[in-house]
Amino acid sequence: MAALYESYTLCGLVPAQNSADSGIQGIELDGDEDRVIVTDCARSVTVYKVSDQKPLGSWAVKQGQRVSCPAVYNTQTNEYVVVTDEKIIRVWKDEEVSLDKAFKATVSAEIYRVHSAPEQELVVLFQRGAVRLLDSLLTAPQQPIEEVLSQEEVIRWSTVVRAEQRLILLFSTEQKGEHFLYVQRFSPNTLSKHRLETEPGVSAPLSCTATFRDGNIHLLYLLRSGGVYESILAARPAVSAPAEEIQALPRSLLLQLPAGDGELSCASLLPLDQAHMAVVGVPHPSAGTGKDFLCLWNTHFQTLQAARELPGRIYGQMWCYSSKLFVCHGKTLSVIPFECQKSSLATAMGKLKQTNTNESKGPALVPSWNDLLHGSTTQTHTQGKSRSLSTRRTKTSSKTQPCPTVEQLAEDIKVSAVQEVERKVQEFLSGAEQEALHLSAGRLACELVARCQAEPGFYPHAALLQLVETHYLCHSVCPDLLMLALEKSDFRLCQFCLQLFPDIPEAVTCACLKTILSVPDTELERMDLEADSLLFMKALTQSPDSDRDQQNGFCPPPADEESCDVPSETAALGPKPPRDPLALDMSCPVGLHKGALLNEILQTAYSDNLLLPHLKDLSVSHVILLLQYLRFLYLKYSQDAHAQIRTLRMPAINQILDWVCLLLDAHFTVLVLTPEAKSLLSGLHKFVRSQVKLYSELGKIEGSLEALKQSKQSQEMGQYSIEVLELF
């Protein structure tokens, strides 16, 4: 997040009438952080104390002379340097009163600009493209200056970048509508030339900036169309010999700013940090076509972070020193302090409350992505935040000192034996910080699954189980895990995955279902499944009258035509009285373990339309078996058997009925034609019909109960009543 603070005026401007010039040539940083040197277009150089908004000193050249480039401060010698009338270099100290008495040196060619960088020598760029260090130039002012640029080439922009204790000077030129970028490196002095790609027929970029970051120079330039392009140059000179052909600089569109109507005319951009950028002179995306806005953009998320409308004309001039933007607009030079805080996805999505700097800072609740992904390479802007991050980092590292890092573990997984891997994973899981596990658990699972797929003999069951049990895994993090478990017939892992993964695709659900149905019960019996699910199945399959007596006063209603007797195809197996409604066919068609696994399937999330086509893949025998099981559950549920079972998870009656419907939908024609299914379907039908009848009767009761309730309320408002009142 970035924010603009209250602005204040540093000084007034005296722009020429109807001129596009602000009257200021440039602003450079003085030795002190709070002081800037403002050079105006005509004759004077003024040093301001920014926080006090007042000038500390001012120097002017004589009438007739002209300051031709912004004055700079040499931090090594504590001197000011300015060029007057293109050829005269003047150097003076703070205490000197008059520029006329200052040291001057006349050079033999016109100077374009003098550049300074903190703790570095000053660099002089001549109009014809030659570059000298100021010291060496002043030792022999009249030394000959070579012409680097061709006749019609003119410099449009220049800057100096400090890259790892070395200076790099960049300047762009224009020649017959083509734009070039020169990169001058020092010691050894090399000059490379690149062609800047611009849209055909478009003049020079409106604004260029260059910053050094991560060993590269990032060149940002803003075109009239509103596009912000980034080109990356290696800070070190390319090893290969410079090719004869001038290479076009590769570029990428970083951000497309709204250009309003037509093109931008006076605009300027400045990168504030890795992710933030200030732009002046472009329209606000939601405030019409007025171009007098200062906007802070986040280039990572392409979001506008802050904006301010600036009164008066925008000259497209902006500088940034020590977290303050200096913007010329109208008749003032405004100073606008800003703040860019580290952006995380959480803050961008609004999930993390943005902590203000003046609030007391607790440790951040959400880990920064940068921090997690890139380790400690990035720095945070606000002091408090960086402190909190660093403390956590140190804490993490101190805690995980004995256990391996994710990388190490991932490497180990690739080579170690199963037991070794399981031990290390357990160690890691017990030692790792919860937040870090979010990312590392998925990574480890993926590594493990990859190894398993590569090596058929390798299967760390315990490690996978532990990873799943962290609750940090989901199907999309490690898509192959569930299928692997099925392949290896690891039904315990399978069960956990079905329970804990919220995002299993319907195809995978169906594949699981198919596998579970096809595995013989005897094989499943040996599996060690979750106790709770087995308990549920056990309780469900126990016949109700075996372990408890019938409730007092209960007498079974006489069986009649509509009673829901379910003639079973397995009737021959048991000598059950055929028409006793209590003795419904309550034998479970599947084993306990299979039932428990099927229950997990029933409880997974799915959407009908996606599940239906996959359900069609089931074979008829599987369908009948599942239907039988579902009917068994349904009958049990309608007897309220499940209400007495104390388990954490069990399929709801709605889920059961939904699955019955889905199965019937998917296989209706097949089932109709299958003779084995006939009795099953007709039994189900009868039962459902009796239930429908029961519920319709209940509906009637509801109506009359409602009426009773209403009549009780409305009895109140009579004209007369005799009541009994008790006073205490």
Add this chain to the structure above:
Amino acid sequence: MQAFKTALIRSVMGELKVHRVRFFDYMPSAVRALAFEPQRERIAVARADGSVEIFNVADNFFQEKVIPGRETRASEALAWVGERLFSAGLNGEIVEYDVDNHKVKYTLDAYGGPIWTIASNKQGTHLAVGCEDGTVKLFEVCEGKIQFEKNLAKQKGRIISLSWHPSGSRIAAGMMDMIRVFDTETGQSVHRMLVERGIGTAKSKECVVWSVVYLTDGTIVSGDSSGKVKIWDDHTGTLIKSHQVTKWDVLTLSASQDETSVVAGTSEGTVIQFQFLSMVLGQEERGWVRTRTFKNHTHDVRSVLEINTAIVSGGMDTQIVMRPLLDKIEVKTTATAFRKIQFPHRNLVSCAKKTGLLLFQYPTHLELWRLGESDGTGMPGSSLPIKRKPEKLLHLKTKGEEHICCSAVSPCGEWIAYSTVASLRLYRLHCDNNNVSITKVSKLPKILSSANQICFSSDSSRLFVASTCSTVHVAALSQTECKFVTTLKSKSGSGQAIHLLAASEDGKWLASANSAHEVHVYNLKKMKVHCTVPVYSSGVSAMAIHPTTNNLFMVHADQQLFEYSIEQKQYTDWSRLVQRNGLHHVWLERDTPVTNVTFSRKNPAHIVLHDMYMFCIIDQTLPLPDNKSQFYNQLTLRSLPEKERKSQSHAFKVCKTYKELLFAGLMEDQSLVVVERPLLDITAQLPPPVRQKKFAT
């Protein structure tokens, strides 16, 4: 045995059979006019039925007097001249009231057609009335009468509103589409200020200047039917400022005593305050600024008053609202609290305790009802099955135009008496099973011509009639006739009318209370004054004599309770204890007065009182609540086990189950009768309010 035991416990704890009656269709009449008399802090209220009520602002807004109305007399405006009260109405008559005796003193035809307004000057020398024929008539206020003095220059169009300049030299008159200022010396019109009509469809309608107020500095404030409050300057006759306050009419205006504030009442039911404030802080220049808006009415505000610390308003929705101005109140007390007066502060129900009859007093008729019966018992909180429904036995219309001012049914239920200002009538009721017949007692003694209050003795052998000048006539009743016995007269010679009478059960004592707060006790055996209860600063709102101890129990408008032993001529110990301890603040903060006191025959220590929102049984044997204890403790006690109840309970057993009570009293059979009149039912009978645009309608 078990059942007997529970029944016994219940009766000890106080289980009551309650007749909850809602068939008294009491309908208050709309408020037409209000007038404030600043010296004695009285407010007179004129209602649409012609009755005039006088409230004592200083005494908790107690309704001290009610002057009954008359069929054809509806006062449009009221004016105080000192302590004299005048009204005028569309029947063209000016009325002066005999405030002491609650009746009209005389009427005088102004001969100007219907009178819209009446206003007195500050000096109290003249009355001005505005007539339909366009004249402003000046009357001189003389001793005991008023005398026509002159007409001011006759105008075309009716005079709707009038206001005297405080100096008495000028008078502003609101008319149709204009305001005129008259010089009272010459009678000529000085200024004619045109009031613009409303916009839109209202353009074709005349703009009625409903109200004007003339201030000392020459400012005239007007409220008109286009919904504007306008400020005029009488030197130049020009409009200074106009405030559009409503889409409907501004019906009434009132200025505060110090003339720094003006309140306006509108058809929307709002009251809007304007204050004379400096426009810029610290500068002298001041102007009229709209400051506050109050919405306490659902219908037209027909009249508004700004009295010292409050705004009093009344209108079509029949209630009188006193809204305190918090910026003028230094100490917040119950006397300065927000108040709504919805029910009269007197009893319109009398009951024949022995036979279960209720007599309801309407302005022009009486209704006699017999309560229903039920057998069986039920759990507390339940309704009992009704064996016999309540029955309306009698609907007795008055003769003549005068409205009933008081009525009574004898305890045995055999006699009914009522009185208007003009006549007193006595009826004998014959009830045999289903046949009800009445016979009028024809030859009443001449002296019983009218009454302010009527009361029967407990054995129904005597009739007590409170008449003018605090006299009580005693008449003996026999099977066929009514014989005058004597007239009781107090020694104090106060001219104030008696508004409460209470006879003792043994027939020995009679107590009377009048508007001067005097309570006299007469010995009926000796037919002379027995004693006078020390005068208390607040009016008596209800009183009764205890059937066994003969203590006079009085409740005052400020909620104080006194028990006075008639035999010992002093306050009882309990009464002294109450005064010493002080009453609970919750009791004192109630804003409606107690209007009835009855006693329990079975438990002599129980006294039943009620106001509009609750009834209360005071058990004199229980300790008084101290200010820290919970006053409404019935719910708490209900939740406690029986043994702990005794330690927690206090003397005031308040029941708020029944609300909007017009009457609550114990019958002979220990059942309680409560007569409720839900305000919702009253509101339902009001005409629809002005239509207001609500969102999305």
